[in-house]
Amino acid sequence: MVAPVLALAGFMGSGKTSVGRALAESHGYEFVDLDDVVVADAGMSVERMFAERGEREFRQLELAALRRILRRDPTPSTLVLALGGGTPSTAEARELLASGCTTVWLCVDEQVAWERSQGTTRPLAQDRASFRALAKERRAVYASVADWAVDTAGLDIPRIAARLAALLPRPLPNTVTPAEWQAEVRGADCVSHIWGGPGRGGLLTQWSQELWAQGRRAVVLTDTNIVQCRRRELKQLAGLEAIGEHGVVVLPAGETSKTLDSARTCWDTLAKQRVHRDDVLVVVGGGVVGDLGGFVAATYLRGLPLWQIPTSVVAQVDSSVGGKVAVNLDYGKNLVGTFYQPQRVLVDPAYLITLPDAEVRNGLGEVLKYALLMGEGLLEHLE
Ligand SMILES: NC(=O)c1ccc[n+]([C@@H]2O[C@H](COP(=O)([O-])OP(=O)(O)OC[C@H]3O[C@@H](n4cnc5c(N)ncnc54)[C@H](O)[C@@H]3O)[C@@H](O)[C@H]2O)c1
Known part of the structure; x- marks a missing residue:
């Protein structure tokens, strides 16, 4: 499920206010x-x-304001909220954000942030060394609170806003949004159930909870x-x-990971974890980890459930x-490979908001290829 408020976090100069305003204005949301x-x-x-009352008092006021906004009655349902750079630095604020918002971290290079902050009176952007140290410290904070981290390098404000639109809490009245859909693909000895549509990613939480309730586990490959x-x-x-504990296997991004060595790393992790035939391998990523994870699932214990x-x-x-x-x-x-159907597939276009432009173009090339092969219907739809 998508939380009712979209909160933008990030270091100073990351564009939280401009992106938030553009996003809210273009979709008729409150900002x-x-x-x-x-x-x-x-x-x-x-x-x-900062000068007269100090940062501590500022944070207290900020926390009180955040609480008031998120606990407003009635609960805001179409709100884009630009946080301060340091808002998530207190545990209380992180808790509030986790319970009431979808939080997006707008990642910005520290040098770019410094250049953008020059000529302003921002109290924490006056000294180069402490700015750098603060940026490093804050990265860890943002990473811990963010539901999504979007690299803003090379993207202008309208393009960042356009990407984030996929995360807006609720479609506007009178707008056509792609519907949720469900499909099945029949393999030789398994049917794949496919769930698709914006916001479908929320099903994952439900699925993993159901799994735990049955005493089963999800091992993630990404x-x-x-x-x-x-x-x-x-x-x-x-x-x-x-992350880093067993239970999530993280391979280096890119085609070089689609090897037997990587498969061995996965098999070893599954064996060390004493993964059972009822547990599930969940592959989160592009075609590389998808192909590799499918191969691992097909071969480990002669077949593990695969999502x-x-x-x-x-x-x-x-x-x-x-x-x-x-x-x-x-x-x-x-x-080296085989055919192995996943039990479940979850296709949520929102995942694409963090995908670099070059990869989007690459994928759309594939779509075009299918459209040309399949005839006019899909081509017209694409146009
Ligand atoms: N099995 C099949 O039927 C089939 C069909 C087509 C392609 N493939 C295989 O798929 C692979 C290519 O797939 P691909 O283009 O997805 O490659 P990929 O998995 O390497 O992903 C491309 C890049 O995008 C990154 N990425 C993926 N999703 C992201 C996201 N949401 N946000 C940020 N970064 C993200 C990845 O880390 C990687 O750097 C090839 O190995 C190809 O052989 C298989």
Whole structure:
């Protein structure tokens, strides 16, 4: 389920206010900048508050404002909220965000953030060394609170806003949104159930809870890029406090991971974890981990239940559903493999908001290929 408030977190200069305003305006949502609320409450500027009352008191006021906004009656249902750079630094604020918001971290390079902050009176952007140290400290904070981490490098404000639109809490009246859908693909000895549509990703939490209730476990296979973008979700899925414990296998992103060595790493982890035939391998990622994870699931204990959560266009439109699984050899791609249907596939376009543009184009090329092969219907739809 999507939380009713979309909160934007990130370091100073990451574009929280501009993106939030653009997003809210283009979709008719309410926009609130938390700093503005604190300034109004205190009756003085952030700079003056820091100078006269100190950061601690500022954080208390900020927390009170956040609580008031999120616990408003009636609960806000169409609100985009730009947080302050340091808002998530207190445990209380993180708890509030976790319970009442979908939180997006707008990631910005520290040097870019410094350049954007020059010429402003921001109290924490006056000294280069302490700015750098603060940026490092805050990264860990944002990573712990964010449901989504979006790399803003190379993207302008309208494009970031357009991507985040997929996460808006509720469609506007009179707008047509892609419907939720469900389908089945019949393999030789298994039927794949496929759930699709925006927001469907929320089903994962429900599925993993059902699994635990049955005394079964989910072991997650993913890559380094997905961990950056969806750390919180992966931890929840595997029932872990931190990634890095057994239960989540993280491979380096890219084609070089689609090897027998990587398969061995996965097999070893499953064996060390004493994974049982009733447990589930959940693959979250693009076609590379999808193909590799399918191969591992097909071979470990002669077949483990497999769920595919495709996060790239290629994986969503093609590789996650067809049942072809393989690894590469030095002599060529996909030389060792088999056919193995996932039990479940979850196709949520929201996953694509963190996908780099080049990968989106790459995937759309695949879609175009299918459209040309399939005839006019799909081509017209694409146009
Ligand atoms: N089995 C099949 O039927 C089938 C069909 C087509 C392609 N494939 C295989 O799929 C692979 C290509 O798939 P691909 O293009 O998804 O490659 P990929 O898995 O390497 O993903 C491309 C890049 O995007 C990143 N990424 C993926 N999702 C992301 C997200 N939501 N946010 C941020 N980054 C994200 C990945 O980390 C990677 O760096 C090839 O190995 C190809 O052989 C298989």
